[in-house]
Amino acid sequence: MTMTSRPLNPSLSRRVLRAGLLRYTELRRTVRNREFILIVVSAIVGGFVGLVTIGLRDIVMALHALDFNLFFGEHLSAQTDVDYLRLALVPALGGLALGGITLLLQKLRPTEIIDPVEANALYGGQLSFRDSARLTGLTVISNACGASVGMEAGYSQFGAGIFASVGEYFHLRREDQRTMVTSGAAAAIAAAFNAPLAGAFYGFELIHSSYTTKMLAPVLAACLSAVLVVRNLRTDAPLFDVFGAFPVPHMYYLLFALLGFAAAGVGILTMWLATSVERILKASKLPAWARPAIGGVALSLLAFGSPQVLGSGHGAIQWHLQTQWTLIPLLLLLAGKVLGSAISLGASFRGGLFSSSLFIGLLLGAAFVNTLGMFDPAFLSERTAFLLVGMGATGAAIIGAPFTMVFLVLESTGDFLITFATLMGVLIASTTVRLTFGYSFSTWRFHLRGLPLRGGHDIGWITEMTAGRLMRSDVRTVPVATPLGKLRELVPLGSHKWAVAVNGGGEYAGMIDIAAVHDPDITEMVPHLVAADLTTCRGCYVLPGDDIRTILRKFGEARAETLPVVASATAPRVLGSLSEAFALKRYTQELERRRNDELGMPGL
Secondary structure (H helix, E strand, C coil): CCCCCCCCCHHHHHHHHHHHHHHHHHHHHHHHHCHHHHHHHHHHHHHHHHHHHHHHHHHHHHHHHHHHCCCCCCCHHHCCCCCHHHHHHHHHHHHHHHHHHHHHHHHHCCCCCCCHHHHHHHCCCCCCHHHHHHHHHHHHHHHHCCCCCECHHHHHHHHHHHHHHHHHHCCCCHHHHHHHHHHHHHHHHHHHHCCHHHHHHHHHHHHHCCCCHHHHHHHHHHHHHHHHHHHHHCCCCCCCCCCCCCCCCCCHHHHHHHHHHHHHHHHHHHHHHHHHHHHHHHHCCCCHHHHHHHHHHHHHHHHHHCHHHCCCCHHHHHHHHHCCCCHHHHHHHHHHHHHHHHHHHHCCCCCECHHHHHHHHHHHHHHHHHHHHHHCHHHHHHHHHHHHHHHHHHHHHHHCCHHHHHHHHHHHHCCHHHHHHHHHHHHHHHHHHHHHCCCCHHHHHHHHCCCCCCCCCCCHHHHHCEHHHHCECCCCEEECCCEHHHHHHHCCECCECEEEEECCCCEEEEEEEHHHHCCHHHHHHHHHCEHHHHEECCCCCECCCCEHHHHHHHHHHHCCCEEEEECCCCCCEEEEEEEHHHHHHHHHHHHHHHHHHHCCCCCC
16 A cells, blocks of 8 residues: 655645745844844854854964964964974965965956955945955965964954844845944954954944944944853953053153154055055066965065064064063064065955054064163163053054054053053054055055045945936937027927937037027027037036936036936937936935934934
């Protein structure tokens, strides 16, 4: 006796599918409309990001131990003696492997990787998890072979990618999606440095470039959750561990200000050198895949002087807080670390300058106080204070996140006096860089690519508000050869304010004021005039892809009320028209709506 399976009832299948869809829709609506639920989701995902950050750090530590013959847990940048053969081979071979893998990935997925700042500024927080994982993997390879960069870029990219995917799953609103990307990057940095406030302000200052009360809770929840996971699974101290109080004399604040100016100079030099190295390698006509290998050879030569130029500098910070070098070795290591970081970035190694900038700043502070000690040895008693101020000031100069650096020092020392001293150096350094150089490292790379980004401010909606979307397609066109009498019949006074003149090929030839066409003062000349004689703004038009800022600028330059929208500059076929009044109205409405959304008042 055989058993036959009964076919599923089609109506039952549809009911089950409909019920599942309704549950998903209801869940999505709940997360979108309940701020508390979004905070809970941020805390849960933040804990997972903390776990991932630990895993990535352990992978890099294991690879360092394997590549450079270290004990697991030892920092490469804290070493003073590494096997010369490994120093000679690992950076170059690792750079060659990085170049080959990058070339392969570009062929498999030839897309530009978007980072969290760019995602928040241009794409409303939309960030590809696959691309984020690809960048994180390349960052791991770069760090494993000793590049003088840190894992922070990989941490923040992967954390933001995880949060962005969660936000896309729930179809969050644009501003909430941007908050999710901010939370992911902030949680990763908080976990990496065991510092929740520093991580949160990293998100506020760099990734989002603004602060609102609505985004405070989810970002802090993600950071706290990530740090709690780290502290429960690891006994790691913060980035550095110092003991004692810092009763810094008030007269030292002038010296901290001078150190801030020095930090600004070193920061600008580092960014300029990285750009110069990249420009030189591109001008050499070397294939892109070979550049990391060339950079690896240069790093090996620097590492022969001191292995501490390799790696992020994370471990070397604590090492130098406990070890005192004389001035000349400090200056040589400072120069080597600056050059090593610039070579690593210019040669296309993947990574960030967060830890590296802190180590550079610490070396700068040590050299600064050693120089002062040559005049008065009493300054050496406050050596640690100068190291911490130099570290925070240089970090602010390069990274462009002043409060992040201040909170990092506060959370690592627990001392408000040294935090106030750091605030002085950070204030001078960040302001000097902004007023002279104009960019931090996070925005300088966008400037080099031609992107007008100064941070994570949401300007993506501006680029989406284009002439092609705003124009009216019912534009009145007339051939340039139309006699004026005929034109008066075709376009009566009051029917249109403007008409667009086109040539025989249908291409734009100028604007015609209909009031001028019907001007009684030219009635006697009507038999002798054609439409071309009354055209104005012959070279004035907008393109379909022009954003609202470009549109308004073109209106100002043309001094016109209405402009045509043409297909392209080379083939100006008329597609429609756009008035300045309507463009201003739509821009104002959208700006007001987004401001209300950021304040949590979408209904206003």
